Amino acid sequence: MFASEFQEGFGTWMLGYAPFGGGEVGEIAAVAAEVGDGGDDAFHQAFVGLGDRLVAEADTAAGAGHRASASEGYLRASVAYATANRPLFGTPVDPRLLVTHRRARAAFEAGLALRSTPALAFDIPFEDAVMRSYLLPAEGCENERRPLIVLVNGYDATAADLYFASGVAAGRRGYHCLIFEGPGQGSTLYEQGIPLRPDFERVVSAVIDHVADQAIVDEDRIVVSGWSLGGHLAPRAASGDPRVVACIADPGQADLGAGLGGFLRLLGATEDEARDPLNLDDAAAARLMAVIEGDRRLRWSVVQRGFWANGVTDLRSFLRRTAEFTLRDRLDRIRCPVLLTRAENDPLAAGVGAFAVALDAAGVHTTVIDFAAAEGAGMHCEMMNRSLLNRRVLDWLDDVLAP
Template identity: 30%
Template sequence: MTNSQAANSSVNSVPFGAFEYFPDNLEWSTQMLRLFSYCYVRGADFSEVHSVAKALPVGDDAAWQAGFSKLAHSIEADARESAAGGHDITARDAFLRATIYHRISGQLADISGASEVAPGLEDSVRCFLEAARRMKPAFVPVEVPFQGASLPGYLCVPDVADGTQLPAVIDFGGIDAWAEEQYFKIGAALAERGYAVLLLNGPGQGAAKMRGIYGSYDFEVAAAAAVDYLEGLVEVDANRIGLIGSSLGGYFAARAAAFEPRLRATVIWGAMNGIDPRVFDEKAASGRRGSRIRQLERFLGVEGREALIEHARKFQLGPDVMGNVSAPVLVMHGESDALVPVSDARAVYDDIKHPDKALKLYPAGTPGCAHCQLDALAIAQRDICDWLDDQLKP
């Protein structure tokens, strides 16, 4: 039995609520939603994705990897041909799709070891760099000083008149996030609306993890480093800095909102009230659940049940944390989230005592009901960007 098949023997009891490309496989359907959602932002093409997915033996993770890796290399070759012919916009768009196809090809790989990297990710970064240098405005690789080292990411500063200062937004993803993918989820939408955008690999994420900078419960330290960096840019208005965190990044964003007072607005995109130590019971070693636990080990840079439990006890929010929030917060959550129950969103929202708070729930069966609105990126971008406009633009 493959990892994905095993996952379906213990599927979350919450109805999926969104389009199921593979009705008998929650994990595969979730990843297909991810791909179809990126069609909205030129990160994928429906026909290209369907041409691969329709021929896959459902639940065969190795076939998934091979199929989407082949597609990624084919689209990357098209991009290089266009670039060689001087067709930079065509090349940019193809490199963007190759970025996502390389990324998704290794999404279901069950890898082990703290330093291991999922197949396709380094190819994905390479393709994004090719696309980024053809963008206007460009997303430029940057290093944010952090605890004697630095966190890698990308900065985009839209063109402005001399002396004009822009509102800025820091964006982090979740446990398996790479800053490159955040461009598609929200980065490009923010830049188009005139924000300076910092897409960052936080501790335990992407290239930061590859450098040995592992995740920790006190994410506000990384958020503070990001704010410090933005405050040093002459183009940025230090009094109009916001932050977005999605998936496990929703927990990060909550910590940042509670302990980084320089943030003027925070979006918790998929709330998470903490990590329940009980998930690391003796039956958790196999199947997709076991794969996610090994993913958490890589994120934290630890191995073993006892070490995970020790960390999990620190990954908790509650009123003692959220009672410190001092600026507006938007909490967003899908009622059919198969990874984190909607009760977490309600608990996080209720624990915030600041009067300027909003809770946006997406009912089951409607666009946005899946985890972090994977099924409706257009809806998520609308709700996030309009709310940030109201908070950060004069």
């Protein structure tokens, strides 16, 4: 749709949310035509314009008493605003990103408040952070005691991303959901500057502490489910909190450091450098950074996003920080069934087979569900067929919790 391949990845991401009310093909095509050959500024302005238009329509609908239309408009606007911000990632934080993010959150919360089953928005304190969080009662079951799925984001993403990726589908299936913006994610990163941390079990345990005593939460059926980097953070959470009775990792990732050598080879590293990625000398680090800086997508992924979300400022610190995200020596602490997804063309899913073997060896009941390109679900997080992902994952969870 977009003239720029770099913009295509950002601009079409929200199409994955279309089945759940997060985007429309025609809207994205119109934005792409407006952007044309324009750069990051044009991309940002076009998606902000879409968000503003959707908010204006939602305001009109709300004023006329059309709650459903208003809710849909506000929620979709939140995704448009978030999409506008993607190319602006990095430090120092672009003032436009903060303005647009605040519009996105306001629209998201306005939309949630007008749902037929309204959500509860609140802040969860955690050390120096305040994590914006939302308890989403299952559709038509807002007063019933039911299982709770704690949805765990990945890099930099917002609560709205999780809402459309998994929250809507889970709510329709009868699950209450808790979504939050932890360290390195959403407002906690954008506005508070608090980066990711490897010991994410402490973060998720604080979230569970905050909501477990809610009357509608069945504290004996608490599930963690993570997507993207959350495919590592969710099992990490399960390894640190015995209240978790099932874990979903999309895709399953046991040790982020295991992929660093392959990443460096793609940048042109020597075999010796790739075998020892945590000890690059100055010359090697400078040479590899030149490759990263010369590729627009790589620069965004590593420098703008990776450095920012991890709170580092150079390649060697980024590699060392990444290697800290591991489940080595923690697998036997997982006491619940685990589901690992594996999309055919997702590089982050390459280690799922080995992860499953390691979990089985540690006595963890493990299931792997594969997703094929022929199903339209072969990409990262099955993004262009989230409906299929949610059906299979929730069927598995129904069976696990049935007894």
